[in-house]
Amino acid sequence: MNIAFIGGGNMARAMIGGMIQHGYDAAQISVVEIDAQQQQQLVEKYGVTITASIAEGIQDSDVAVLAVKPQQLHAAISETAPSFQNKLVISIAAGIRTSDLSQWLDQHEFIIRAMPNTPALVGKGVTGLYALPRVSAQQKEQASKILEGIGAVVWVRKEVQLDAVTALSGCGPAYVFYFLEAMQQAGTEQGLAADVAKQLAVQTFLGAAHLAAQSDDALETLRARVTSKGGVTEQALLSMEQSNIKGAFIRAMQVANERSREMGEMLSERQTGALDAIKPDTFFAPRR
Numbered sequence: 001m002n003i004a005f006i007g008g009g010n011m012a013r014a015m016i017g018g019m020i021q022h023g024y025d026a027a028q029i030s031v032v033e034i035d036a037q038q039q040q041q042l043v044e045k046y047g048v049t050i051t052a053s054i055a056e057g058i059q060d061s062d063v064a065v066l067a068v069k070p071q072q073l074h075a076a077i078s079e080t081a082p083s084f085q086n087k088l089v090i091s092i093a094a095g096i097r098t099s100d101l102s103q104w105l106d107q108h109e110f111i112i113r114a115m116p117n118t119p120a121l122v123g124k125g126v127t128g129l130y131a132l133p134r135v136s137a138q139q140k141e142q143a144s145k146i147l148e149g150i151g152a153v154v155w156v157r158k159e160v161q162l163d164a165v166t167a168l169s170g171c172g173p174a175y176v177f178y179f180l181e182a183m184q185q186a187g188t189e190q191g192l193a194a195d196v197a198k199q200l201a202v203q204t205f206l207g208a209a210h211l212a213a214q215s216d217d218a219l220e221t222l223r224a225r226v227t228s229k230g231g232v233t234e235q236a237l238l239s240m241e242q243s244n245i246k247g248a249f250i251r252a253m254q255v256a257n258e259r260s261r262e263m264g265e266m267l268s269e270r271q272t273g274a275l276d277a278i279k280p281d282t283f284f285a286p287r288r
């Protein structure tokens with residue numbers, strides 16, 4: 001199965017790196033990338049075929065993965081729509097709806113919208129997937145196979161659920177890094193060396209995540225087992241409750257979900273002319 005990536009930035013590189021590490025042949029991967037520096041890095045690091053032309057890049061591919069920024073997508077694909085004919089198209093662009101993609105690609109029907117995440121680079125990603133009704137079972141299997149090379153795969157039945165997947169696991173690695181930064185900072189402020197604090201924080205996350213993955217117990221139960229009555233953890237959690245950390249976190253994910261939907265709406269409206277008056281560099285600012 002030959003795969004072409006349209007856009008070879010952060011997420012495409014995470015996917016390509018993960019796929020190659022898990023045995024995928026670089027000769028079967030081509031990347032359409034317009035930035036010369038990115039092109040050079042992709043060739044040097046992964047040995048994939050590079051071109052700046054979509055028509056050329058995808059002509060021998062069975063699957064095209066759309067991996068440019070959401071606001072770059074319409075411009076990138078609309079003029080080369082016929083090149084995508086009969087190919088399975090997997091879009092990883094946040095927010096962009098399959099109905100718009102289909103329209104931009106001359107009513108293309110074989111479209112899967114996917115939301116992967118950057119731990120794909122180390123084969124530990126998770127991807128949420130939604131397929132248009134005409135996508136065959138075999139094409140869905142192809143998509144699962146590609147994405148299982150870089151981690152776990154979860155199919156959703158309703159497209160709107162992908163906004164929740166985006167808010168949770170698409171953005172999730174950033175929340176984890178943010179939390180790790182806070183743990184490292186607190187550790188150093190309490191007298192630990194920065195590298196030791198980082199190791200303790202990262203290993204604690206890894207350990208807790210493995211424990212949660214392997215246990216049948218609810219997350220609350222696992223938390224309760226750490227929290228001795230009248231002990232140390234209890235005080236820390238009490239402090240977090242007083243600061244409403246959980247509420248703030250849930251609110252942040254709600255905002256992320258809204259932003260994902262808003263991006264889809266704005267880009268859809270823009271292409272139908274409703275937002276033409278707004279300059280491309282400013283229209284993408286949040287409307288709040």
Ligand SMILES: NC(=O)C1=CN([C@@H]2O[C@H](COP(=O)(O)OP(=O)(O)OC[C@H]3O[C@@H](n4cnc5c(N)ncnc54)[C@H](O)[C@@H]3O)[C@@H](O)[C@H]2O)C=CC1
Pocket residue numbers: 006007008009010011012032033034035038067068069070072075076092093094115116117118170171
């Ligand atoms: N970074 C992340 O954690 C995740 C990103 N995504 C989605 O992945 C997509 C890509 O995101 P990133 O990799 O972070 O962005 P990025 O900016 O690192 O990569 C986009 C690449 O596309 C290239 N490009 C732009 N226009 C092009 C064109 N017409 N033809 C060929 N190449 C073109 C750019 O030069 C750039 O290298 C976005 O749509 C984003 O929503 C999805 C899941 C997670």
Ligand SMILES: O=C(O)[C@@H]1CCC=N1
Pocket residue numbers: 094166170171
């Ligand atoms: O922040 C973004 O827009 C993309 C989508 C999920 C992770 N990164």
